[in-house]
Amino acid sequence: MTKKIFATLVAVIICFSAVISASAYTQEYVIDYADKLASSEIEELDLFAEKLESAYGVTVLFCITEGTGDVTADEFSSGTYGDYTDNENGIIIVHDDWNKTYFTFISGNAGEFLTDASVDSMIDAYDSNDSYYGGIYACYELAEEYLENGYSGGYVYDEEPLNNDTDTIGASEEKDGVSIIWLPVSLLIGLLVGFLIINGIASKNKSVKMQENATVYTRPGSMVITGSADNFLYNNVERREKPKQTEKK
Amino acid sequence: MSTILEQKCPNCGGAVEFNTGAQRLKCPYCDTEFDITAMPEDTSNQVEQINWNSQGAQWGAGETDGMSVYACNSCGGEIVADTTTGATTCPYCGNQVVMKGQFSGALKPDLVIPFKLDKKAAKEALKKHISTKKFVPKSFLTDNRLEEIKGVYVPHWLFTCDAIGNASYKAKKVKTWSDENYEYTETSYFDIYRSGNIGFDNIPVDGSTKMPDDLMESVEPFDLSQAVDFNTAYLAGYLADKYDVTAEESMPRANERIRQSIIDSFKETVKGYDEVENQGANMNVANGIYKYALYPVWLLNTKWNGENFTFAMNGQTGKFVGNIPTDKKAVTKASLLLGAGIGAVIYGLMWLIELL
Numbered sequence: 001m002t003k004k005i006f007a008t009l010v011a012v013i014i015c016f017s018a019v020i021s022a023s024a025y026t027q028e029y030v031i032d033y034a035d036k037l038a039s040s041e042i043e044e045l046d047l048f049a050e051k052l053e054s055a056y057g058v059t060v061l062f063c064i065t066e067g068t069g070d071v072t073a074d075e076f077s078s079g080t081y082g083d084y085t086d087n088e089n090g091i092i093i094v095h096d097d098w099n100k101t102y103f104t105f106i107s108g109n110a111g112e113f114l115t116d117a118s119v120d121s122m123i124d125a126y127d128s129n130d131s132y133y134g135g136i137y138a139c140y141e142l143a144e145e146y147l148e149n150g151y152s153g154g155y156v157y158d159e160e161p162l163n164n165d166t167d168t169i170g171a172s173e174e175k176d177g178v179s180i181i182w183l184p185v186s187l188l189i190g191l192l193v194g195f196l197i198i199n200g201i202a203s204k205n206k207s208v209k210m211q212e213n214a215t216v217y218t219r220p221g222s223m224v225i226t227g228s229a230d231n232f233l234y235n236n237v238e239r240r241e242k243p244k245q246t247e248k249k
Numbered sequence: 250m251s252t253i254l255e256q257k258c259p260n261c262g263g264a265v266e267f268n269t270g271a272q273r274l275k276c277p278y279c280d281t282e283f284d285i286t287a288m289p290e291d292t293s294n295q296v297e298q299i300n301w302n303s304q305g306a307q308w309g310a311g312e313t314d315g316m317s318v319y320a321c322n323s324c325g326g327e328i329v330a331d332t333t334t335g336a337t338t339c340p341y342c343g344n345q346v347v348m349k350g351q352f353s354g355a356l357k358p359d360l361v362i363p364f365k366l367d368k369k370a371a372k373e374a375l376k377k378h379i380s381t382k383k384f385v386p387k388s389f390l391t392d393n394r395l396e397e398i399k400g401v402y403v404p405h406w407l408f409t410c411d412a413i414g415n416a417s418y419k420a421k422k423v424k425t426w427s428d429e430n431y432e433y434t435e436t437s438y439f440d441i442y443r444s445g446n447i448g449f450d451n452i453p454v455d456g457s458t459k460m461p462d463d464l465m466e467s468v469e470p471f472d473l474s475q476a477v478d479f480n481t482a483y484l485a486g487y488l489a490d491k492y493d494v495t496a497e498e499s500m501p502r503a504n505e506r507i508r509q510s511i512i513d514s515f516k517e518t519v520k521g522y523d524e525v526e527n528q529g530a531n532m533n534v535a536n537g538i539y540k541y542a543l544y545p546v547w548l549l550n551t552k553w554n555g556e557n558f559t560f561a562m563n564g565q566t567g568k569f570v571g572n573i574p575t576d577k578k579a580v581t582k583a584s585l586l587l588g589a590g591i592g593a594v595i596y597g598l599m600w601l602i603e604l605l
Binding site: 177178182183186187188189190191192193194195197198199201202204205206207208209210211212213214215216217218219222223224225226227228229230231232233234235236237238239240241242 | 509571575586
């Protein structure tokens with residue numbers, strides 16, 4: 001009996017250890033081949049990326065290298081991450097710090113909300129930051145913003161200038177419909193037009209009117225003009241300033 | 250020493266002054282200067298000479314023997330028909346008429362245009378006339394008494410003359426151009442004067458008070474080349490109205506149409522302007538004569554909702570006229586439906602534009 005209890009206890013401990021180790025495993029979202037980041041920074045950034053993945057199902061990988069050897073950044077990325085991206089929704093941003101070049105790869109549904117323009121803006125945010133950590137963090141923050149907007153059915157950042165003001169982004173959502181207040185206005189205009197058309201048709205029911213003149217009874221060829229004068233009286237010249245064209249900013 | 254003349258400025262209406270030294274007119278209010286020849290001629294006080302002479306014939310002995318006068322006790326209308334005509338209804342109000350007595354008295358018509366279109370053609374024309382109109386009350390269509398349509402010879406006075414007239418117009422020319430900074434509009438004003446002669450033949454004026462003047466003028470024109478000397482035989486089977494508006498009473502209407510014809514015809518000779526507006530006209534009538542004629546008209550008088558509606562067809566050319574009542578409920582319903590449809594389309598387009 002004691003042996004059985006001990007064996008069960010050992011099995012439970014082994015299983016618990018396996019669960020603990022499994023939960024403690026964190027996928028690498030930030031790969032620093034160039035040693036630009038501290039391990040704590042990598043860990044923090046990985047957590048951010050993991051949060052994005054769990055919230056939106058989109059993986060955002062960021063890789064910093066010091067050159068890509070004899071291959072291009074494109075070949076490097078394909079070789080390193082090609083298999084990974086086949087069945088994933090995500091983006092990969094590879095920064096060759098030595099050659100100062102970038103490569104981006106978007107796969108799956110990620111492209112629906114993270115467009116080329118939005119990835120460019122993420123790279124700009126990374127590039128304009130003084131530190132690698134700050135740059136990647138800013139990049140992830142933008143990714144989060146775009147994903148959040150996209151998933152909530154709002155504005156998808158594409159070619160408009162980058163604007164981090166969420167209020168402005170929210171305001172642009174109003175373009176997706178016409179206010180209901182225009183419905184009675186439209187009806188009023190429609191009724192007015194309808195009234196004019198129908199009354200115009202109804203007025204044709206009246207065909208009786210006095211003749212204006214007796215021209216139809218003019219004797220053919222009898223009109224003779226015996227006196228004619230066209231005298232100029234005066235003239236007015238009005239001058240109006242042309243409207244100035246507004247300069248483009 | 251300067252002499253001041255009272256003339257109106259064509260620009261602002263102020264009294265212009267004539268400077269005998271400069272031989273020019275100048276408006277002290279708007280500073281516009283004019284040549285003396287440029288001032289519009291005042292045509293308002295010219296005396297018109299309009300004289301009309303009759304060619305009227307009188308009835309010969311026994312000529313009216315077969316004709317009787319029928320009177321309507323409802324509207325007071327009197328019609329003439331041959332004595333064989335039985336009980337009939339008044340073509341103007343639809344009530345029964347009664348024989349009043351033997352026809353006598355009034356001037357004998359000089360001419361008559363015989364009916365060329367029969368009752369069947371008149372009924373068909375009325376059906377066609379109504380069927381092409383919209384919003385006609387259904388009860389009006391069903392209650393229409395087509396059989397009541399009557400051929401009536403309507404008395405007319407025909408005026409023939411040579412009109413000598415003049416007319417003045419104010420005309421405008423507008424020219425626009427622009428430079429780098431400004432747009433210019435030059436408006437030039439002209440005083441136009443035309444005088445001349447126009448001959449008119451047989452301008453008809455309705456000689457019956459019972460027949461609405463606008464209805465009779467609407468069925469014009471009649472082709473008088475097909476008119477024949479009056480003979481009572483042409484009245485057989487038809488009704489005839491006696492004139493109760495004299496030629497003298499009809500002259501103002503003839504003169505009015507002649508004057509407007511002079512204005513309109515002379516205006517057509519004023520060319521090259523952007524706007525031409527008549528300022529007045531005068532006319533004299535020479536060789537003016539008038540005749541008495543009977544014109545053939547098919548008439549139908551019907552009542553709807555307590556209101557009289559009279560339809561007339563030119564018995565010679567078939568031209569059909571007559572105001573038709575409109576079903577106000579149908580008009581309102583159609584207006585609302587069409588309006589709602591247009592409103593929905595406008596709102597839909599707004600959505601489409603917004604989404605695009």
